[in-house]
Amino acid sequence: NDMWCIYQSRGTGGTGSALELKIYDSSANAWLSGGNLASDLVADSVHFQFDSVSRHSDDNAIVTVASNVRDAGTTGSVRFYSIGGSNLITKKTDIFQSATNFFGGLPSILLNQQNNDIYVNYQQDRLTGSVVYKKSADGGDTWGNQTGMSQTQGNITSIMGGTSIGNDGGRFQPVWFNDDLSDLVTNRLNSI
Secondary structure, three states: OOEEEEEEEOOHHHOOEEEEEEEEEOOOOEEEEEEEEEEEEEOOOOOOOEEEEEEOOOOEEEEEEEOEOOOOOOOEEEEEEEEOOOOOEEEOOOOEEEOOOEOOOOOEEEEEOOOOOEEEEEEOEOOOOOEEEEEEOOOOOOOOOOEEOOOOOOOEEEEEOOEEEOOOOOOOOOEEEEOOOOEEEEOHHHOO
16 A cells, blocks of 8 residues: 655755655555655746656556756756666656757656557747657657647647556547647647
8 A cells, every 4th residue: 555656846946856756655654765866957836847657567657857947048858767666766768858948848648558658748849849749669768759749839838648548548649738829739630
């Protein structure tokens, strides 16, 4: 009956933000430190910066996090981790890196539990970027080409990717919030 909690702490002014694992020990009725995924994140108070999914085949948590969700002129990456338990945190290959105008925030995951394919979608650029995704068929060691999901660009402030698909199948069809339109948007034509 133990439980994992992955959470982001936020420092003053968006600096000093960290992504951490805490483990609830049911027999001791206590929360224990399970390890630190990243301690160099730059956050803000508006955008979701990480997502996680439980992989059923090995009970690992897979996690994606944007290192920086600031606007123009910043650098950053969309990172990926596999967690097998306390002190079993493995950083995998970054999904995306950018030198300027980074806004790879808002990452979300869809995991196909049938074959463990991982889809991570994100916005690549706050000023002109659309919703894009990359796929990994090897647990995050390598990532395929960046592929567009949306047909419009910019002013996206939230993306939801679906979490997981079980034995009954399903569809990878992220939904995002367009701030200009003040509406939730999706694109079935580009869904999988």
